[in-house]
Amino acid sequence: MDGDVDDHLRSIEGDIRKAMGMKERTKLLLIAGVFLAAYYIPWDHALIRQSGFEAFMMLQEYAREHVLTCLIPAFFIAGAIAVFVSQGAILKYFGAQASKILSYSVASVSGSILAVCSCTVLPLFAGIYTRGAGIGPATAFLYSGPAINILAITLTAKVLGWQMGLARAIGAVVFAVITGLLMALIFRKDDAARTTGQIYVPDADHGKRTLLQDGLYLLVMVLILIFASFARPAAGASGFWPMIFAYKWYITAAFLAVLAFMVKAWFRKDERVAWVESTWGFMKQIFPLLIAGVLVAGFLLGRPGHPALVPEHYVQSLLGGNSLWANLFASVAGALMYFATLTEIPILQGLLGSGMGKGPALALLLAGPALSLPNMLVIGSVMGVKKTATFCGIIIIMSTIAGLLYGSFAG
């Protein structure tokens, strides 16, 4: 029995190696592509110049509107979550003996807590699948991991409007549960034959803070984020919101002072260092990709109301309105395409500005970050082609339906 498992693991390992080997070839293709583009693109053509201008205008819009007030606080929150939230307390709900209801509920929201970094999702997924709670919670976790992270939801709400941010957050949680349940139902026989073994979860190292203190600390950071990025109310509005807007920097400063006090009084020095280190880690990892994503989105699609390389009528005919076809196309395209963390947002902003419907936009947001072609290859090497295909199919179908629903409400 043990030998079988070892053989199985070894063959899977070989598959992963093959998938990694393809990376080198991808790099070569990428370099060749860049060279050919540099060689052949007519850079002095008016349309290309206009597109290049749009790319940098969009980058400036992000730098001016979104970086200081939204991204930086969100990075600090993500860093704090990664360091201070006890993984052990969460991961014990993924053990083989854990209650199923708890497994699914924890899996569906754990993305926001456990893994902002996609590199931790895969080992955990493999662990939950082979040794822990089984295929249902494992796939729920696999979907929710990249889909519900605090950075993505915040920036979606900031750039594309709070309605889209909320729809994305709710959609992602609901999808995680349904996907997990469907996978467990479809493959219940395989799941019964799974081996379970000893598992080790991280020990809860909570320091001397209480849960209340941890909660308050995160709450204060979320409040800083909300007030710092508080949107200007519509002109002529009166009452509560304009008043908050007028005082937002005083309120933000007050919360910053509270935060400074908490950090000083409640945390050890090494904890503070760990917090800053992990925040810096996220920034290093994500900013370069986001800059590239914004430039590409601006170059191809332009800011809303400004045409760029891709003619607007193409976008309108493929992704405009709220037809079944437009939603399905958005889901499939999103599922195949690889979006580096957060880059889906500028790309969608460009597409929406060029005439994409709101329904298809949500469909792409729900199918996009969780799935991509390279990702499918790696998932396939862990749980096999049939299960991977089912997993992707479920997500594409549900994203299409969610897009249709949202599109009919939001217009």
Next chain:
Amino acid sequence: MEIKVLGPGCQRCHKTEEIVREAVAEAGVDAQIEKISDAMKIAGYGGFGTPAVVIDGEVKSVGKIPRKEEVTGWIKS
């Protein structure tokens, strides 16, 4: 003795490997240190959460960067 550091390429995992190497060098024990970043292999050790440290097949820490004194304690006992 065989020491394995489990974890994909995140910063926390590199830091763990660094600490383990330092501890081994300071303690002056004879140990082979291997970094394992393959998802299925990590799952094979039953470690939920990375980085993890496995010494002679025994899982010593999971999901955190261990302190150097802790590592020294494990390799000396």
